[in-house]
Amino acid sequence: MTRGTRAEQRERTRQALVRESRRLFATLGYGAVGLSEIVRAAGVTKGALYHHFSSKAELFRAVLEQVQEEVAERIAETADAREDTWEQLISGCQAFLTVSTDPVIQRIMLVDGPAVLGWSEWRAMNETTSGRHLAQVLGDLIEEGTIIAQPVEPLTHLLSGAMNEAALWLAASKDPADLDDTQKALVAMLQALRVT
Amino acid sequence: MTRGTRAEQRERTRQALVRESRRLFATLGYGAVGLSEIVRAAGVTKGALYHHFSSKAELFRAVLEQVQEEVAERIAETADAREDTWEQLISGCQAFLTVSTDPVIQRIMLVDGPAVLGWSEWRAMNETTSGRHLAQVLGDLIEEGTIIAQPVEPLTHLLSGAMNEAALWLAASKDPADLDDTQKALVAMLQALRVT
DNA sequence: TCCTTCACGTACTGAAGGTACGTGAACTTT
DNA sequence: AAAGTTCACGTACCTTCAGTACGTGAAGGA
Incomplete structure (x- = not known):
C-alpha cells in the first residue's frame, strides 16, 4: 500500500x-x-x-505553527504592499482583524494555544511569526520619529492583546458594522501614539 | 465525623x-x-x-467565578475611591494590571478560562463581574462627553484585551520598570479617546 | 543477496473522568 | 418519639483516554 x-x-x-x-x-x-x-x-x-x-500537545504545536505561519504570511502580504511604515501598521492591524475572524484561527491560535502549550511558549511562538512583524513596525516607527519615543515591548503586547480580544469578539458578533467600529476605535488609539 | x-x-x-x-x-x-x-x-x-x-468543568467554573468576583471587588474598591469618572477609569485600569499579576489569577482567569469553558462563556462571565465595570465607566464617559462619541463595545473589548495580554506579559517579565512603562503607554492610549 | 533501517500496525496499560448504587445521619411528619 | 423521608456523601465500577512495548514488512545500503 x-x-x-x-x-x-x-x-x-x-x-x-x-x-x-x-x-x-x-x-x-x-x-x-x-x-x-x-x-x-x-x-x-x-x-x-x-x-x-512525541505527544498530543506536540501534534497541536505543529498545527499551531502552521496556522501562525499562514496568518503571518497573509498579514505580511497586505502590509508589505504599502510603502509608508505608518500605513503598514494600519493595514497590518486591519488585516489581522480580518484574518482572525476565521473560527479555525480563533480556536487554535487564540483560545487553546495558550492553555495547551502554556502562555510563555505560546508567546514565544508568536514572537517568531506574526508578533515579530508588529514589534518590527512599531520599532521602526519609533526610530523614524513617527511614534513617541518609548519602550517597544509594552506597546506591542497592549496592541496585540487588544486585537486578539477584538477578533474573538468580532467572530461572535452579529452586526457587520462591528468590524468597522472596531477598526475605527483601533486606528484612533494608534493615532494617539503619533507625535503631534 | x-x-x-x-x-x-x-x-x-x-x-x-x-x-x-x-x-x-x-x-x-x-x-x-x-x-x-x-x-x-x-x-x-x-x-x-x-x-x-456536575463535571470537572463545572468545578472549574465555580473557581473562576470566585476569582473574578475577587478581582472585580479589588478593582472597584480602588476605582470607587475616585470622584471623577475619568480618574476612575485610569485608576481602575491600573488596579487591574496590578491585581492580574498574581499567577493564580493569570492561569485560571486568563489562560485556562477561555479554553475550558469556551470563549463566549468566559466572556459572558467577565461581563457580569469586572468587565461590567469597564463598560459602565466607558459608557458614562461617552455620555458625559469626555470621550469621543462611539459604540462602547468595541472599545471595551480592545481595552480589556490589551490589559489581559499586558498582565500576562508583566507577570513573566523581570524588569520592574515594565509595569510603569505599560501603564504609561496604556494611559497614553486612553488619552487619545478624549475630546480635545 | 544479505543485512540494516525505519515507518508504521497491533496489542496492551495505567489513569483519567464519570456513573450506579449503597448508607447512615439529619430533617420531617404523624 | 417513632416512623418515614431526604440528602450528603462513600464505594465500586465502567468507559475512554493518552501513552508504550513490541512486532513487521518494505525501502535502502553493502
Missing part, C-alpha cells in the same frame, strides 16, 4: 495527521478531540502518530 | 473543594490536575465532588 520513496510517504503521513487534527481541533477544541478520532480521520494508527509526534 | 447542621456541612465541603481545586488549578493548570488529587486534598471522595458539581 505504501507508495513512492520512504521520505515521501513519511511526509504524506505527517501532513495528513496535521491536516486532520487541525480540522478537528478547530471544530471541537483540543480537549474534546481524541487521538483515536484523529488517526481514523488521517487513515493511520496511533503507532504512526507517535512515530511523528 | 460530620459536624453541625446539614447545610453547614454541605457548605464546608463545597468550599473545601473550591479552595483546593483553585490552588491546584492555579499551580498546575486545569489539564494537569486530576479529580483524585483534588478530592484527596479536600479530604472527601469523588462521590462528594459529583454531588456538588
Whole structure:
C-alpha cells in the first residue's frame, strides 16, 4: 500500500495527521478531540502518530505553527504592499482583524494555544511569526520619529492583546458594522501614539 | 465525623473543594490536575465532588467565578475611591494590571478560562463581574462627553484585551520598570479617546 | 543477496473522568 | 418519639483516554 520513496510517504503521513487534527481541533477544541478520532480521520494508527509526534500537545504545536505561519504570511502580504511604515501598521492591524475572524484561527491560535502549550511558549511562538512583524513596525516607527519615543515591548503586547480580544469578539458578533467600529476605535488609539 | 447542621456541612465541603481545586488549578493548570488529587486534598471522595458539581468543568467554573468576583471587588474598591469618572477609569485600569499579576489569577482567569469553558462563556462571565465595570465607566464617559462619541463595545473589548495580554506579559517579565512603562503607554492610549 | 533501517500496525496499560448504587445521619411528619 | 423521608456523601465500577512495548514488512545500503 505504501507508495513512492520512504521520505515521501513519511511526509504524506505527517501532513495528513496535521491536516486532520487541525480540522478537528478547530471544530471541537483540543480537549474534546481524541487521538483515536484523529488517526481514523488521517487513515493511520496511533503507532504512526507517535512515530511523528512525541505527544498530543506536540501534534497541536505543529498545527499551531502552521496556522501562525499562514496568518503571518497573509498579514505580511497586505502590509508589505504599502510603502509608508505608518500605513503598514494600519493595514497590518486591519488585516489581522480580518484574518482572525476565521473560527479555525480563533480556536487554535487564540483560545487553546495558550492553555495547551502554556502562555510563555505560546508567546514565544508568536514572537517568531506574526508578533515579530508588529514589534518590527512599531520599532521602526519609533526610530523614524513617527511614534513617541518609548519602550517597544509594552506597546506591542497592549496592541496585540487588544486585537486578539477584538477578533474573538468580532467572530461572535452579529452586526457587520462591528468590524468597522472596531477598526475605527483601533486606528484612533494608534493615532494617539503619533507625535503631534 | 460530620459536624453541625446539614447545610453547614454541605457548605464546608463545597468550599473545601473550591479552595483546593483553585490552588491546584492555579499551580498546575486545569489539564494537569486530576479529580483524585483534588478530592484527596479536600479530604472527601469523588462521590462528594459529583454531588456538588456536575463535571470537572463545572468545578472549574465555580473557581473562576470566585476569582473574578475577587478581582472585580479589588478593582472597584480602588476605582470607587475616585470622584471623577475619568480618574476612575485610569485608576481602575491600573488596579487591574496590578491585581492580574498574581499567577493564580493569570492561569485560571486568563489562560485556562477561555479554553475550558469556551470563549463566549468566559466572556459572558467577565461581563457580569469586572468587565461590567469597564463598560459602565466607558459608557458614562461617552455620555458625559469626555470621550469621543462611539459604540462602547468595541472599545471595551480592545481595552480589556490589551490589559489581559499586558498582565500576562508583566507577570513573566523581570524588569520592574515594565509595569510603569505599560501603564504609561496604556494611559497614553486612553488619552487619545478624549475630546480635545 | 544479505543485512540494516525505519515507518508504521497491533496489542496492551495505567489513569483519567464519570456513573450506579449503597448508607447512615439529619430533617420531617404523624 | 417513632416512623418515614431526604440528602450528603462513600464505594465500586465502567468507559475512554493518552501513552508504550513490541512486532513487521518494505525501502535502502553493502
